[in-house]
Amino acid sequence: MVKLEMKNLYYRYKGANKDVLKDINCRFEGGELNAIVGPSGSGKTTLLSIMAGLDKPTQGIITIxxxxxxxxxxxxxxxDSISMIFQAFQLFPLLTALENVSFPMIYKGIDKNQAxxxxxxVLESLGIxxxxxxxxxxxLSGGEQQRVAIxxxxxTGAKIILADEPTGNLDGENSKRIIEILQELAHKQDxxxxxxxxxxxxAEQSDNVWRIKDGIIEQVEQVK
Incomplete structure (x- = not known):
């Protein structure tokens, strides 16, 4: 089962005089839905970017x-290992829903018809x-676009899904459906x-909640 872990991780923007992330130690595993919460500017998105391999930590390590x-x-x-879901969906506007989903597979060299x-x-399984x-x-509606993104x-076949405010542009009903889908992927498909x-x-529907504030992260004990 997949495992992503950060140990004694720090991050500082180039030219800055203080760390954005400080001594981050956390572990995420397959089969679980995790939420990272915190105020704007606390370092949430920066942490996600590091997990995606888009930024490198100033100090410490991240392992898969x-x-x-x-x-x-x-x-x-x-x-191959990670895939991202964004608040703004990030679909190619000039490709159909089917073409959007096929694109990463064709890019990896999979036969077009197989893709x-x-x-x-996959689209049918999500109601598209x-x-x-x-x-x-x-x-497509906002909820449909996000399901296409999922x-x-x-x-892609990646077993780690990083989602940046995936319900931020959706109404309550569609938000609930998206979270249900993500729960099913974690709990039923690892x-x-x-x-x-x-x-x-x-956060309340997640298996694990991590709160980040002023660059420091801690796991929150939940009452179920």
Whole structure:
């Protein structure tokens, strides 16, 4: 089962005189839905960027399955091990829902027809079926666009999902559905799901909650 871990991790922006992240020690595993909460500017998104291999820590290490990221090909890591979901969906506007999901597989060298068939099945499993698969993002609702984004994530085969405010642009009903999908992926398919969010309702539905403030993170004991 996949495992992502940070040990004694610090991060400081180039030219800055203080650390944005301080002595971060946390571990995330497959089969769990994790929430990272905290005020704006606390370092949540920076931490997510480091987990995605987009930024490197100033000090300390981050490992996947006990392998230090600094010893890995980061392009390969981002392509095969992690996938991201964004508040703004980040779909290609000139590609249909089906094409959006197929794209990362074709990019990895998978046969186009195989990619399309897998994409259809993944989209159908998330309620995007029929003519919706041939629609462009602008012709889909916000909730549908986010489900397409999740489908694209699943199509990559990566077992770690990093979600940056995934329900930030959605109404209550669609937000609930997206969180239910992410819970199912964690609990039934052993994905490691890590959500950065301001929404305490999402945190309450998570298996583990981490609070970050002034660059310092701590796990919150939940009352279930």
């Amino acid at each position: 399955n006990d392998k230090d990221l600094k010893d890995l090909d980061l392009d390969e890591y981002r392509r 399309r068939e897998k994409s259809k099945k 079926d029929g003519d919706k698969q041939s629609r462009y993002p602008a012709k 489908a694209r994530t699943l199509a 994905f490691c799901v890590i959500i950065v969010t301001h929404d305490m309702e999402i």
